[in-house]
Amino acid sequence: MPDKPIRHSLPTPVPAVAASAAEKTVPLRINGKAYFHDGDPDMPLLWYLRDVLRLTGTKYACGIGACGACTVLIDDKAQQACMIPVKSVAHRRITTIEGLAGGTLHPLQQAWIAEDAVQCGYCQTGQIMAAADLLKRNPRPSDADIDKISNLCRCGSYPRIRAAIKRAAAATQAPHK
Ligand code: FES
Numbered sequence: 001m002p003d004k005p006i007r008h009s010l011p012t013p014v015p016a017v018a019a020s021a022a023e024k025t026v027p028l029r030i031n032g033k034a035y036f037h038d039g040d041p042d043m044p045l046l047w048y049l050r051d052v053l054r055l056t057g058t059k060y061a062c063g064i065g066a067c068g069a070c071t072v073l074i075d076d077k078a079q080q081a082c083m084i085p086v087k088s089v090a091h092r093r094i095t096t097i098e099g100l101a102g103g104t105l106h107p108l109q110q111a112w113i114a115e116d117a118v119q120c121g122y123c124q125t126g127q128i129m130a131a132a133d134l135l136k137r138n139p140r141p142s143d144a145d146i147d148k149i150s151n152l153c154r155c156g157s158y159p160r161i162r163a164a165i166k167r168a169a170a171a172t173q174a175p176h177k
């Protein structure tokens with residue numbers, strides 16, 4: 001008489017598609033809103049902002065972390081979105097130029113207008129985000145502190161950018177008693 005077949009108790013298989021989709025979903029918090037990215041987790045944050053969410057205020061220029069045109073704030077720190085995969089900023093607080101202001105323009109945006117800081121404008125959103133990081137860390141920056149911002153401006157509007165940052169710093173100081 002042949003041996004009875006041996007039955008192995010196997011765990012219930014998990015549907016492969018559902019498992020891989022869950023692994024890929026990246027929860028993001030951008031300008032105070034929650035998003036879930038179901039695509040390539042290695043997609044640069046800049047692509048996600050511009051091509052998926054259509055937040056085109058953040059600019060693409062060099063794409064290699066050299067110019068700062070793509071600067072956004074991640075937990076209030078200026079970082080270059082072209083160099084950051086979305087998977088590395090899950091659950092972090094991401095702010096773009098579109099989310100910098102509340103109901104009115106941010107003091108930096110007001111100062112930028114007052115100082116007429118923009119020439120072609122391409123680098124300027126990145127400059128403003130870098131300045132927002134600086135003023136958070138250093139509310140009274142010196143010229144030397146401002147000059148440490150490494151964002152590039154091909155139009156050379158650095159003196160007006162510097163003036164705008166100083167104007168914004170002055171506007172946000174508590175009055176002396
Ligand atoms: S586009 Fe990101 S640093 Fe130049």
Ligand code: FES
Nearest residue numbers: 120121153154155
């Ligand atoms: S204003 Fe033109 S690159 Fe900066």
